[in-house]
Amino acid sequence: MNFLRQAWAVAAKDLRSEVRSKETVNASLSFALVILLLFSFAFDPDAEQVRQISGGLLWLVFAFAGTLILNRSFARELVNDCLDALIASPATGAQIFFGKCVANYTLLVAVECVCLPIFAVFYNVKLPQRIALLFLVMLLGTWGITVIGTLFSAMTVNLRLRELMLPTLIYPMLIPALIGAIQLSTVLLGNDPLGTENQIWFRLLVVFDLIFTALALTLVEIVLVG
Amino acid sequence: MRLKIIVALSVLSGLILAWNLHTIFLKIPDELNQGAIFRIIYFHVPAAITSFTGFFVAMFCGVGYLVKGDLKLDAAAAGITEVSLAFATITLITGSIWGRIIWGLWWTWDPRLTSYFVCWLMYVGYLMLRNAIDEPNTRARMSAVLSIFACIDIVIVWKSIEWWRTQHPGPVLSIRSGGGMAPGMEAPLWYNLIALLMLSAVLILIRMRQQSMQREIDSLRRYAHAF
C-alpha cells in the first residue's frame, strides 16, 4: 500500500504541475498536429491507402509526441535540484519511477484521445465499431512506450544531448510494442475481422509491458541512485 | 603475460584466416545455385555469430559490474560491445552485398536483416550514451542497465519482426543459408568463426588495456591538479 501511496504522491505532483502550466501537453499536441499535417503532404493518401497505413500513421504520431512528454518527465526536476530532493526523500527509486510513469501515461493517453478524432477527421477515417478494443490497444501500447521512455528519461536526464539521446535510445527498443500496436490498430480502424493470427499481437503487447515494467522497476534504483 | 597472449592469439587467428582464405578460394567449388558470391557466407555467418556472442557476454560483464563494482568489468563490456559492433557492421554490409546478387536488391525488410539492423542501432545508442557520460561510475552503471535492456529486447524484437513478416511476406523469401551444406564446405565456416572469435578477443584485450590507460591518465591528472 505504501508503494502505491508514495507513487501516487509523485504522480499527483507531476500532474498538478502539468495542469497548472500545460506546457508539455500543449507542445506535444501541437507537434502531433504538425506531424499529421506533414504526413498528409508526404503520402497524400487516398481512402484505400489510408486503410493500409492508418495504424502506422497513428502510432508514429503517438511515439513522436510521446517523446516530448517523456523527455520533460525528469528534465523538469533538474531546476533547483528538485531531482536530488526527490531521490533523498523517503520514496524509493521504484516508487518515484512508478509515479512518474503513471503521470506520463495519463498525459500521453490524454494527448492520444485528442489526436484520434482529429486523425479521423483529417484522413476521413470512420471511427471503428470496436472502439473499445482500439482503446485497449492504445492503453497497452502506450504503457510500453511510457515504461521504457520514463526509464531512459531518468538515464539521460543529466546529459547535454538529452533531447537527442532519448529518441535514439528508445525507438529501437519500442519496435516490438509499436509493431503490435500498429498491426492491431490498422485492423481495427479498417473494421476488418480480428482473426486468430492477430491475437499474437495482443499477447506480444501484454508480455512486452509485463517484462519491461518488471525490469524497469528492478533496475531504476541503480539508474537514479547508484 | 597479457602482451604474450595478445600476440599469440593474433598470430594464431591470422594463420587460421589465411589458411581459410586458401581453402575458400582454391579448394571449394562454386555453389550450384548461388555461384561465387556464396563464399561470402564464410565471413558473414561467423561475423554474425561473433557479434551476438559479444553482445550477450557484454551484458553479463555489465551485470558483473553492477554486482561487484569493478570498473574493469565495465571496461570489458565496453570493449566487447565496440568490437561486436564492428563485426555487426561487417555482417550487415556483407549480407547486403550478397543480397544484391541473389535477390537483386541492396536491402530488403526481411525479418533477419530488419531485426539485426535494430540490434545494431541499439548498440550504436549504447556507444553514444557512453560517449555522453564523463563520470566513469555513472557511465558504467548506465551502460550496464542499457545493455540488459538491449539484450532482452533483442530476443523480443527478433520474434516480433519474424511474426510480422510471416503475416506480410516481403518481396523475397529469405534463403536459410547454412542448411544442408555439404560437409566439406561447412568446415571453413567453423574455422573462420574460431579465427574471428580469437581476433575479437585480441581487439577486446587491447581496448581493455587502453581503457585502463585512460583511467590511469585520469587519476594522474587528478593527482597533478591536487597540488
Add this chain to the structure above:
Amino acid sequence: MSPENATFMFYGFTVAWLVILIYVVSIALREKKLRQELDRVKRMVGEHEGEVKK
C-alpha cells in the same frame, strides 16, 4: 554465373577486411594518443612533485 557474381564476391571480402582494418587502425591511433597523453601527464606530475620538494 555472371561475372558480376565474382566481382561482388570480391567486393564483399574487401569490405569485410576493410572494416576490420579501419577498426584496427583506429585502435592503433587511439593507443598512440593515449601513450602521448600518459607521458605528458606523468611529466606534469613529476614537475609538480619536484616543485613541492623544493
